[in-house]
Amino acid sequence: MKKELKFVVNGESYDLWVEPNTLLVQVLRDELGLKGTKWSCDSGSCCACAVILDGRVVKSCSIFALQANGKEVLTIEGLANGPELHPIQQAFIDNWAFQCGFCTSGQIMAAKALLDENPKPTREEIQLAMDGHLCRCTGYNMISEAIQDAAKRLQA
Amino acid sequence: MNEYSIIGKPTTNVDGVAKVTGEAVYTFDMTLPNMLHGKLLRSPHPHARIVSIDTSEAEKLPGVKAVITGKDTPGGKYGLWRRFRELADQEILATTKVRFIGDPVAAVAATSEDIAEKALDLINVEYEPLPAVFEPLEAIKDDAPLVHDDFENNINATRHIEWGNVDKAFKNADYVREDRFNLLSQHPAPMEVHSSIASYEKGSGRLTVWSSTQSPYFLQLGLADALKMREGNIRVIKPHVGGAFGGKNSTMPDSVNAAILSMKTGRPVKIVFNREEEFSATEKRTAMHLAIKIGLKKDGTLLAKEVKIITDGGAYTGLGATTLYLAGTWITFPYKTPNYRYDGFRTYTNKMWSSSVRGFGAVSAVYAAETQIDRAARDLGIDPIEIRRRNAMTTGYEAPGQYKVESCGILPCIDKMEQRVKEKWANLDKDEGIGFAAFAYMSGGIFNWIDTPYAFSGAMVKVNIDGTVDLFTQASDIGQGHNTVSVMICAEELGIGIEDIRLHPADTATTLTDLGAWGSRETLMNGNAVKAAAAEVKKKLIEVARMKLGENIVYDLDAKDKRIYIALRPERGFSYYDIVKDAIKGNDGEPLIGIGHYTPHRKGMVSPAYAMGIMGVRAKVDRETGQVEVKEVIVVHDCGQTINPLGARGQVEGSIQMGLGFGLCEDLPTENGLILNPSFVDYKLIRIREMPQIELFDVPTYDPEGPYGAKESAEATTAPTAPALANAIYNAVGVEFDSNVLRLEKVLKALKEKEAKEKGKGRR
């Protein structure tokens, strides 16, 4: 039996009716058409589906959509300011911090959550924050450098 | 020293904005109007005869629009090795028997994934289980069950390579040793699972397929063969791909079944594998038993090498026959091998089949060769860097009848490594060791087992009246950054900016054939095609400029910085934009088009060019737990001319992540053909906290065959990682291994055995 889901996504309010067994990632991708958040693993092990829920980065594949009722979600689509990229997005581009790009949305959202909480993270703190994110392309080091670069840009 | 405007300079990804904003569309994301969802019913048995299939209940389920089995397909077999038709051994859906757990026997298209899955449960298949075989050494025995009836002793393919006189050379050697290795499988594990959408137009009989593929062309050919359709009636489009690493070369059940279901229903059909299917039913690295014998002079000079390999092919061929050949080739690089003999056998077994995975034979072969040479060095009392130096190839080296190395930077790479290690790794902690491994790899393959009549790569450049350029190339960017390389080469050749060029990639209908992204071929082969296409346009522009200048013909013109000018008198020239207008207007309004092709000729049997290098790994071993910590890695490589240093570095580091996985923690244990760890929970991948710091040094050379002298950069570095690590472990704590995946327990066991042996010998 469907239940009401009232929440805000990327600043816009939505009022939907969803089955309780619907995951947050399904609502975002299939109902709202926000395909930037990806789905890769079926077992909560890769964080490709990471979004920011009430200011905290979470795995949208491991949360029922109804648990986001009354809350605010930020996805990759909500990060840029119109045509202007967010400094984290620009830092990822400038530092070649993605290759195939499939894990990138999740990585950027986690980086945002990290830098919101800790504007000057050490390399070790970055690694701890990004540990849940699986990437098969980059070998991770360039991602860490992009986040350090983003931190500098946000401080400026 | 060449002064390029763009080549060799760090350039950001032309797909960058799309990928960081979530706007990049992958097949996984796509939906089409009126689309159905497809699912595959897979065999639970490793080997069984199909007695009967009853789909009647499934067909009745509301929402189900089609259920197909083997009898609903055009029949016959297909495969990528089209040159040798006997190796076409795959069916769209199994008809008489299934050959591995996961072999598809039926497919369903329904209005939702949920309904498609429920329909699978309603299909009734009666199997008669048959005896199965899982291990190559068992499979070749006379009494082993046959996986394919036509293949005696389950031998799918053989390979023999020989030059010189190996037996004589061994007799003359001062030192001979033979080692045996058991190299394990590994899964490509891309982040985007296999995804395909097929849309069949009933009226015209034409099929369009979007797929997460490494090669739209290979897919087009495979579908044409499987569906018995004309190639030209099949259009394959590659959207962004979320990684492939060798597992997305073949025509896989997702694409071909989506096609048939679409033909049957008249609606687009999408098939996406779940992660369990991705791990257990898609192509993986070829496991193999390997015996390698070398004969050396006492100063370490290599006189002879003899290699025997028997690979675990799994149930079908895929690209596994190529792996068999390449393993026997890479095992000779990067050393001068005066006498060589190789015999390789690929066997069928009742498991998911193995094919090409990043490194394509090199990863397994180089593990064996590079750990063995360290053992030989130890026995002979020679420094591991020195023994490699002594045997390294030099420019012009030729392996008779096989390959010739036109550009070769391995010696300066070795020198640089030696120097850097002295600077950086002079002081080691307790239980820390340094290990090395040298490597080489191809820039695309010469072999044409796909049996294409086309040039190996083509490109088309169209310049518009306002100077913007449309670049059409079928080459595949699967994350490695080739889209950016193509645009860079086109921009450099025409003397314009990246921002002037719009790329139209990877659509078989609108672009000229390219064989796809495998064997590190795109930079050299497609790069050459793009360069040639741009050069054709540049020639036309220069002709127009020359006429306008009216100068003596000995003055050469260059195109650079959006100008076309006299090379010796740069102030005399015109804006590129003006010349473009003149070129079009002055030629009856005909569009400015350039077409370029590349196919390697007279380049031996293997590759037009070889990248080379050496890797050093520093690691620490915990003697009580067997835990290995990889602290730092140094790579010195010669890839000719690096086109994009950002992309090259990204590829090297990514390939090291996979190489470390091969060395430490990635494997696919199976029991009676069932893969035991088909999820990211149990299939362990190196994550950010395990990744060591990596230093990369470039030793530029120039390969005459490559665009601007460029060769491949970084599938190669997948191979030396694990052996360099194994050598580092030996130097740290004194244990050797005859296999990879040096997981905890393996290392600990080796340490305990060593301890016991030493106690036995009365040593402390």
Next chain:
Amino acid sequence: MKSVISDFEYFTPNTVEEALKLLSQYNEEECKIIAGGQSLIILMKQRLLTPKYLIDIKGISDLDYIKLDGKQGLKIGALATHRAIEKSPVIRNGFSVLAEMEQNVSSVETRNWGTIGGNVSHGDPSGDPAPVLIALNAKLKMTSLSGERIIDAEDFTLDYFETALRHDELLTEIQVPTLPPNTGVKFTKFSQIIGDYALASVGVLVTLDEKKEICSDARIALGAVGTAPMRAKKAEEILKGKRISDDLLAEAGQVASEESSPTTDVEASEEYKRNLVRVLVKRVGGEALERAKKA
């Protein structure tokens, strides 16, 4: 990709009482509690659990707290997230071992939503919080409509995914007593990939006498090496009442490894895990001792 989670009816009680009333309405086989769901949803995706009714207690803000009472010690509401515990200044100052453990539980994403109560109630023998709570001599409060029960942490997990919680009870609070003076606590989990599920984990509490010479109390908790997290009581006896030396720690490790009952799985053999227990108890015991000396 699609979710394969079966259908269920969904409730969102706002108070503990509402939740308990709902629990009592449905029987055990068909009804489950969800808090952060970080463990539960994985099981539901694999169809290992297909409850018909799901009671979502995540919204019960009364259960989300971390309080320090000078005399009674630390009180953690069952719905405190792993992340809150990891970051809590109160915990970092007084019970740092809890924050250290939480830092390595899965990923930030899991810790931001998953709760300590949910984790412990799950009864996973390789969960990280349970052995730490056992080492700390914590108590768990379970609430039902008929009242409250408080039991020792070591009596909470009974067997593989089975706890002392009755169907009509909710775990509501975790109580960690104030540490005696001269006490040091350390926890380490060991996995091939850092931060992954433990192959073996060890939590050790060491209390020294006033002179900081003799061990007056030792608690050794083991995780992932049995059907439930356990105390290695015989190993504790090796240390108690003695001056702890390296040899003694090694002996305690040996005894603890014999007390444990790990099983062979895809990743490692029983023999290897026993060896891990031996090594970890020795090392972690040594680190707890150092902390006790500095306390």
